[in-house]
Amino acid sequence: MAEKEGYWYESAVQQTSRNFFEDESSATKMCGVSLGGTAKLSQQIKAGLGGIGTDRYPVDSLSGSLSGLVLKGDEEKVDLELHQLIPERTLQKIMDADNEDFSFITHSLTTEKEELRMLRRHYESRWSPPEVDSVVTASLLGRPYSLEHYKSLKHKKELLKAAEMIGDGDLILNVILFLNRTLKKKLFHDILAASPVAVQHYTNYLATTKQIPVLTDTLEMLGRSRDAAMKLYFEACTNPQRMLQRLRVCSRNHFTETKDKTVLDNFIRLLEWQETYDGGKLLGSSVATCLSDLCLNHWELPKTSPHCPAAFCQNQVVSDRLYQWAALIARGKRQAWADIDGIFLTKGWLGGKKAKTDLPMEEVVSCMSRLGAPQTLLSSYMEFVDNLDKRLSLAKKLQCHRSAIDTYIALKDRLSLLSYKANLVPQSEDYIYAEQSLRNPAIRWKN
Incomplete structure (x- = not known):
């Protein structure tokens, strides 16, 4: 009972x-x-919280309780700090x-x-409204919660601050969207401006959901005009059909910094030129690709033509180095070596020739060799490699024997020339030239 x-x-x-x-x-x-x-688990873990940042705790000590948080190998144990x-x-x-x-x-x-x-x-x-901590705890534990009870501006700010302190990305974004829905735009942007973490979450959300107008307006309100302009630029580039039109709008309305605007305007001019060239076959290609095609197929056009390589370089502000490399490769493929002479050589004071390029001449000679230039042409260009050691090394590598012999003579290294002659084909032109040089009494050898 x-x-x-x-x-x-x-x-x-x-x-x-x-x-x-x-x-x-x-x-x-x-x-x-x-x-x-x-509670039992907390007692086991709390003992180690005081040492976070200095002590290290083996992962396997928690694996029995917090299963799924860490993947362990069959034999290895990874030591991590608890806060990691x-x-x-x-x-x-x-x-x-x-x-x-x-x-x-x-x-x-x-x-x-x-x-x-x-x-x-x-x-x-x-x-x-319940305590702010209760919402944070509910979010962490995956329980349902509501933000609608928080009416005052003070409580809303406390919600965002608590979410940021705990580092819960889902809760941060939910609170931001709640603030955006329930506050005037001015108040909402003021709160965002005071919280870089909130700005990062909100702008990433807008970019992911493709809300580009809202994203750019938000960035403009936060004083980040350049970021807004770049977002519009990248968005314009994702639509090839309307890219040129949208880029013009970007340049006119959003790009104010001189350097960025100059780069964008050059890009717009490139797209406009590509639309008129050969049915737009190079649309979307780089400046280097367009220049290479012109040097390969339209070298003979007059400078008044927009498809002349020289006119293209002027229109796109192409550097001399890029032009010379593109022309060297393109004309080399055509075996037009006279055109290459016109690019790299000019007349000297006494009727001779001198180089007129800032490119490393040893690289120019190596490129010509790969393109199949004759040995006599390579030897003539080898003279413009000022460093004798580099010239000798390059001559040996490219089998330019006449240039190698001349370099040994310039170094007055008789023993090395004798050794080099021994490896040449007997009675060949290069062999005979080396032998005559060794017997030349006008040369004062060092050894």
């Missing part, structure tokens, strides 16, 4: 609490641990979940008065 009376005096909450935790396998779990067991697994504030919220929201279950309720106080608290929470 006593048991039955006790049954009637015992609250339904107490019965539910006892039955809920009797079977731990059926209890709701968080990170692989039952909600009733997080989960932020300290977030971990603390999870560990305190038992004490905050489940205290009415785990603590015995001995009187009806206490039950009534608990029910009154839950009822009142429907009409007044």
